[in-house]
Structure formats: structure tokens, C-alpha cells
Amino acid sequence: MEHPNLKYIRGKKLPHMFCQGCGCGEILNCLLFAIDELKLDMSKMVAIGGVGCSSRIPAYLDMYAIHGIHGRNLAYATGVKLAKPELKVVVLTGDGDCGAIGGNHLIHAARRNLDVTVIMDNNGSYAMTGGQLAPTTPTGLYTTTTPRGNIERPFDICKLVEAAGGTYIARWTTAHPAALIRAIKQGLTHKGFAFIEVVSQCPTIYGRYALGISDPVENIEYLRKNSVTKEQAEKLPSEELVGKIVIGKFVEKQLPTLEDAYLGMERQVKRA
Amino acid sequence: MLGNHAIVEGAIAAGCKFFAGYPITPANEISEGMAQRMPEVGGRFIQMEDELGSIFAVCGASLAGKKAMTATASAGYNYMQEGIEYAVAAEIPIVIVDVMRQRGENFPTQSDVMQARYGAAGDHEMIVLTPSSVQELFDLTVQAFNFAEQFRNPVIVLSEATISLMREGIRIPRQEELKIVNRKKPIDPPGEFMPFRGEEDLVPRMSEFGDEYKVLYTHNPHDEWGRIAWTPKLYEDLYNRITQKIANKADEIALYESLFTDDAEILLIAYGSEARGCLDAVTAARALGIKAGLLKLKNIWPIPAKAMVEAAHHSKKVLVPEMNTGRYYHVVKEVIGAGSEIISLPKNQGRIHSPDEILQEIKRAN
Numbered sequence: 001m002e003h004p005n006l007k008y009i010r011g012k013k014l015p016h017m018f019c020q021g022c023g024c025g026e027i028l029n030c031l032l033f034a035i036d037e038l039k040l041d042m043s044k045m046v047a048i049g050g051v052g053c054s055s056r057i058p059a060y061l062d063m064y065a066i067h068g069i070h071g072r073n074l075a076y077a078t079g080v081k082l083a084k085p086e087l088k089v090v091v092l093t094g095d096g097d098c099g100a101i102g103g104n105h106l107i108h109a110a111r112r113n114l115d116v117t118v119i120m121d122n123n124g125s126y127a128m129t130g131g132q133l134a135p136t137t138p139t140g141l142y143t144t145t146t147p148r149g150n151i152e153r154p155f156d157i158c159k160l161v162e163a164a165g166g167t168y169i170a171r172w173t174t175a176h177p178a179a180l181i182r183a184i185k186q187g188l189t190h191k192g193f194a195f196i197e198v199v200s201q202c203p204t205i206y207g208r209y210a211l212g213i214s215d216p217v218e219n220i221e222y223l224r225k226n227s228v229t230k231e232q233a234e235k236l237p238s239e240e241l242v243g244k245i246v247i248g249k250f251v252e253k254q255l256p257t258l259e260d261a262y263l264g265m266e267r268q269v270k271r272a
Numbered sequence: 273m274l275g276n277h278a279i280v281e282g283a284i285a286a287g288c289k290f291f292a293g294y295p296i297t298p299a300n301e302i303s304e305g306m307a308q309r310m311p312e313v314g315g316r317f318i319q320m321e322d323e324l325g326s327i328f329a330v331c332g333a334s335l336a337g338k339k340a341m342t343a344t345a346s347a348g349y350n351y352m353q354e355g356i357e358y359a360v361a362a363e364i365p366i367v368i369v370d371v372m373r374q375r376g377e378n379f380p381t382q383s384d385v386m387q388a389r390y391g392a393a394g395d396h397e398m399i400v401l402t403p404s405s406v407q408e409l410f411d412l413t414v415q416a417f418n419f420a421e422q423f424r425n426p427v428i429v430l431s432e433a434t435i436s437l438m439r440e441g442i443r444i445p446r447q448e449e450l451k452i453v454n455r456k457k458p459i460d461p462p463g464e465f466m467p468f469r470g471e472e473d474l475v476p477r478m479s480e481f482g483d484e485y486k487v488l489y490t491h492n493p494h495d496e497w498g499r500i501a502w503t504p505k506l507y508e509d510l511y512n513r514i515t516q517k518i519a520n521k522a523d524e525i526a527l528y529e530s531l532f533t534d535d536a537e538i539l540l541i542a543y544g545s546e547a548r549g550c551l552d553a554v555t556a557a558r559a560l561g562i563k564a565g566l567l568k569l570k571n572i573w574p575i576p577a578k579a580m581v582e583a584a585h586h587s588k589k590v591l592v593p594e595m596n597t598g599r600y601y602h603v604v605k606e607v608i609g610a611g612s613e614i615i616s617l618p619k620n621q622g623r624i625h626s627p628d629e630i631l632q633e634i635k636r637a638n
Contacts, residue, residue, distance in 0.1 A: 010488065011499070046481050048332075059488055059500055064481045066335065067490035067500070069358050072328040075320065079332025079340070082316040083290055084482055087336070108321040262316065269311040 005032035008042065010062045017056060021216025023174040023200025027121055028057050030177055031090070034184035045088045046080055048073045050102060052094035053128050053202075054121035071102030074109040077116050078258075085115070085259035088188065095122040095136040099157045103135075106157075110164035110193045112258040117187040117194040120157065123202040124210065131205035138243060141210045158197050162251055167192035169251040173199040175224035176247065183249065192257050199223055199245050275406045275436040276301035276343075279369055279429065280309055282413030283341050285450055288367070289315040290333035290340035292326040294348060297378045298433040299371040302343035323348040327355025327368070334364045335489060337480030339417055343369035345433075346384050347376075349391070356426045357392040360514065361491035363468070363476065365420035365455055367413070371431040379622030380433040382544055383596040388428050389573045395511040397518035399525060400428045400573040402543040406440035412527075412570060418453035419525065423518055424475050430572070432595075434545040434624065458485060468510075469496040474517035518574055526576035529568045530583055532558060536565025538637050539587040539612070541580060541604050543569040545624045546593050553630035564634050572600060577607045584608045589637045593617040593625045 006012050009032075018024040035042065042063040049055030051070035058065035066076050073091045080089055091098075098106050098120050109116070125143055126132040132145040135155040142149055158171050168190040172180040180198060187194035201207055201219035208214040213222055223245065230248030233241055273281075279302050283291070291310055293303035303319065310317035316333070320326040326342040333340040344352060349370040359366050372384045388400045399419050401412040413429055420427040456477040458465045462484040468476050476496075479485035488498045493510060495501045518525070531554055533539065538557070540550045547568040557564035567583040569576060584590050590612045592601040598618035605614040617633055619625050625633075 010486075043484050043486060044482060059490065062486060064335075064486050065488045066332070066362075067488065067492065069328070069354055069491070072324060072354070075325040075328030076332035076335075078318065078320070078325070079290065079292065079329030079334075080336050080481060081332075082318055082329070083333035083336035083338045083340075087482055104321050105325055108325070266311045266314075 005029060005036060008032045008035060008062050009060055016060055018053065019204040021201065021203045021219070022053065023121060023123060023198065023202065024054050024057060026174045026177065027054065027119060027198055027200065028060060030180045031057070031119065031184055033181045034188060037181070038185055038188060040088065040188065044086065045090065047090050047092060048076050049092045050097040052097045052126070053123070054092055054094040055097055057092040071097050071100070072105065073097065073102060074105040074114070074116070074118070078109060078114055081114055081116060081259055082262060085263065089116040090188065091116055091118040093118060093120050095120060095124070095157065096126050096134050099135045099155055107160065107164040110161045110166040110195065113165060113167055113192045113255050115192055115257040115259050117184070117190070118196065119184065119187070120195065120197045122157070122197055122199045123206055125202065125206040127202045127205045131209055137210070143210060158195065158250055161195045165193070166195045166251060167253050167255050168194035170249040171197040171199065171245070171247050173223040173227055173245060173247060174201060175220045175227065186252070190252070192255060273406055273439065273442050274301055275409050275431065275438050276371070277305050278406045278410040278442055279343065279413050279431070279436070280305035281444060282410040283367070283417065284309060284313055285444070285447065286414040286417035287339045287452055287454070288341050288417065289313070289338040290330065291315065292318050292320050292329035292342050294320055294323050294326050294344065296345045296348045298373055298437050299343045299345045299369065302369060323351035324354060327352040330366050331355055331359055331364050334366050335481055337482070339421070341367040341369065343371070345371045345373045349384065349387065353391040353393070357394055357396070358491050359426045360392060360396040361394065362489040363424040363514065365424050366426050367416045367420050367429065368426060369429045369431055371433060371436045373433050374622060378433060380545070381596055381620070381622065382432060382546065382594055383599070384430065385572060385596065385599050388430050395515055397425070397515045398428060398573050399423065399425060399518060399571065400430050401527065401571050402430050402569060403435055404544050404547045404568065405435065406438060407442040408570065409435060410442055410444065414450060415527070418451065421453045421455045422475070424455065424478060425518060430544070432545050462486070466496040467498045468494060470513045470517065474513050474520070522574035522576065523578045525571060525574060526579050527570035528576055528579045529570070530565070531568070532565040533567055533583040535563055535586055536583070537563040537586060537588050538565070538634055539584050539590045540564065540566045540630070541569065541583070541590060541592050542566065543572050543600065546595055549625045549627045549630050550593065552627035553634060556627065556631050557634045562634060562638050575603055575607060580604060580607050584612050587612045589613045589615060591615050591617055591633055591637060593619065593630060595624055596620055
């Protein structure tokens, strides 16, 4: 008997390239569950990734896909959505791809309320290149480019997207697959810029070297133990939130999308 | 009409339905014109957050089936190399206008002639068109879209501050007079269509987002199905096809005008605004009995080698006037070889050679 989601994999071809125990496989699977439960027509979807482990997820999806240039996923998406607003676009990206090199595109796509769903895998480092410092690496942690510990403060990318104008924002971890599937479903049906951060494990690099945990299950357990819900976090003093992962849905609101605003302007031009 | 507006009208006549740009002088009138005109013709316009945003939005729109263009000037064109590299590898038809300007300033230059060809990483060929008048800005913008669609490759309209900001009377042909090329669509059904198998012309057919073909686009090495795959031979075959589809057609792509080249003993080879003064100088030289001729290049890449060799057939000396430090001169020297003496005439002061300056050089060479 084949896996019920195998039919959504390009050419039904597995295994994938992700390391054993990598969070990317889980994110891929959660996305497929969401697509399955929503009964989406994959021929009317486009998956877009940049460069990095999570950006390879689009290559496995049985839909049109761009495996693109590092950080440019939301620039491609802007062109695709303006050209054909009827398409559903899902962006698979990482904390470096989207929070560092692609940061400018992220804030402006959120500002425009581009109607896309962004799933950002946050594994805390640049894993594909061997574990360098990421904008999300916690202060003090050791990476290959912070041999004396990270002296910088980590980036809360959900807060960045909220300030930029994103209209659906949530954070979960790979230790919360049911909530993650629910959030991806909400993101895919949300009209506007949906941003879902998934804090995930990298047992090969980040777990093993920065956290000292190489076992995938122990890594997931670490994520679960360090997670606090948005509601719990509101009651905790800020010093107790250091190193914690605040999970939950932070924003959900309706505002006009870029595509609708453009089409409205276009109709006015035609009438004139 | 203003040169930059001729580009806008040329693009629309060619079927452009998407434009993304970022402000930069002296290319702004292209974005401003497109912002006005795109919604009128059922097209889409967006001002992106930077040039990288522009070039990748254009790639996305083209993959969604729209003819798409961006415009910038030299420094902005730097940024776009990343997207040009991707469009070469994923075989995305796009048009980029680079209105050349001096580094940090807005005065005219022809100093991007090498960047236009060699700026992007990786193995690639580039089609670069060099207009010398407002009429040619219109005509060559149409041609740029046609080449992009025919070859599935980025095509560069290499304009100059001089030409783009000049006003000249032009004739806009009726739509039925124009030859418009559209990308080849798949004929095989999904499951049998190989999106990266070159046909006889080495160019694959192209589907678009929203249809049933579900192609994966990547700049990683990929097989004819579009699957990310790596073998040394596959990689070599892929980039042989991607470069040869253009390199093999260099003579067919070549756009040029010859004036008195049949018996020219002193030949001028010029492109863009520099060709303007040469035209008058050659006519004046002929009146003095000097056998001078002009080969005006309307595309500089791929190298129109056959045209150069033919034009230089009787030439003892070949003069290459340029508004830079003398860059394309090296190409001419390589192509024409030792048969003629090749003389570089650089003038890098933000202004072209006057007809009289060229005439003096012709006399000196005679």
C-alpha cells in the first residue's frame, strides 16, 4: 500500500534529498495533508523556493514549481500573481533565504498584501552550506562562523512580517504537526499575505553542533519543551521568554490584496 | 517621440503584457510610460523594491505565459545579472533594456558593451541589440521580443542616455505590418511532453503556469524532463544546447547596415550613437575621393562575424570609434584578424565623435 500523499509527489519519486530526521520532510508532508484536506487543484498552483534545504521542497511537489535563485522567491511570486492572479502560489523558504538575502522582497510582498502563502522553515542556521550563522541563530550559540559564540541578537521574523503588513501570521514547530497542518490550511485559504514560520530540527548540523543533540526525536522533543503558546507568553515576564519559541496565530485580518487592487484599477481604466 | 517612449510603444506592439521596474535615470520614462500604458492594453505594471525584484518578477510573469520586460541603467543592470543567469538556465524569454550611463553620473557612454554580454555567471550566450536612433529603439524593441520568444533566452536592448533621451520623429507601423514571434507551445500531451528537449533549432517548446504540464524550473543541472539531475555528460549536453541554440544562429540574428563597404579601403565599424557621426563622415570622405565605408552594427552579440569579415574584405584599415575606453575594438580585432590594421578610436567624454572628428581620422588613415 502506498502512502496516501504519494500521489501529490512529482513523478511519485522518492526518496527525497533531505537528511534523515530533517524537518523539511515533515513540512512537505504537512503541506500535502493540507492540500489533500482542502482538495486543491494542484494544476492551478505554483510552488516557489529559493536556495537552501527547505527551498528544495517545491521540486518534490506535483505542480508547477520554480526552484529559484537564493532569496528571490517572493519576487518571482509577485510576477506570477500579477500575471495570473487566479493561480494559488505557495512559497517554501528558509530563515536565511527569506529573512536575510530575501528580506527586502519579504517586507515589500507583505506590505503589498500579495495573495500568497509563505511557509518559512526556521532551523536556526544555514544548513545546506554547513551550519553558518543565520539571522535567527540565538545569541551565544556556536556556529561555523561564530566560533566564539553568536554576539548578535536573533531576528523575530513573524514580528517583522506583522510590522510590514502581513495579514495572516502564525508560528508552529515540527513538534506540533496537527496545528501546523491547520495553519497551512488557513494560510492557503486566506486571501492575502499569509506567513507561517515553522521552527524545525536540523539533527545533522544545528542540532548536533549548536545544541549538542544529534538524535532527531530528541531534537523535536527540545522544540516541544521550549515552546510556549502565545497566551502563556503574554503572562510570562520577558526574561523567562529568552530562548523560548512562542507559538500560535498572531495575526488574521482581511485587507485588499495587491492583485485585487490592480484589477480594480484596470477595470476603471477600461471604463474610462 | 522621446526615445524611452519609443521603447514603451515598441514593447506594446510586440505584445508585452508585463513590466516591472525600479527607478533609475536615464531609464525612468520607460517605467513611467509603462505605468500609464500597461493597464490600457490589459497588461500589468509594478514598481518593485529593487532591480533584483524587477528581474525576477519578470521571470515569474514570463513563466506564467506573458511577454515581459524590465528596464534599467548600467548600475541597475549589474544587479540584474542574477536574474539573467537564471533566465538563461531555465530558458525564460525576457527582454531587458539597459540605458547605459556613466558610473555614478548620468552622462552618456557605451561602457556596458562587455557587461551586456558577459555579466552573468555560468555558460551563456546573449543577444544584445544596439539602436542608434529613436526609430531603431522602437524597431529593435519589437525585434528583442521576437528573439526572446524564438530562442527562449534573455535579450538585451542596449540603449544609451543619448538615444533614450532624444526626441525624433518616428513611424510606428500598423500592427499588421509587424512580424510578431510567439514562443512555441507544447504539442505532446502531459506525461509525454519533455519541457527541456530542444527541437531541430535546439529550442524546446514552452508551456505556461496554469496549464496541465506542471514543469519544474531550476537552474540546477536538469534532464530533458526538467528533473534535477547531475552527470558530467548531462551537464555538458545541457549547456552545449543552451549556448549553441544562439551561437549557431549568429549570422541569422545579425542586424547591420552597410554603406559603401563593397570597395571600402578604410572601413568604420560602429554601433549605437557612434554610428550617427560615422554616416556623415563616410559620405564626406567619399566626396573627397577617399574610399571609406561604414558597417553599422544593430546587434553586437552574438558577434556578427560574417558581416564584419565581408565588409572588411578590401579594407587596409578598420576604425572602431566608441564612446568608452575602446572595448568592442578587441572583438573586431579578433574577428577580422591580421588581414587589416584595426585601429581603436575611443572617446570617453560623455559625447560621441563629431562627423568632423571621424573625417579627420579617416584622412589620417588614408
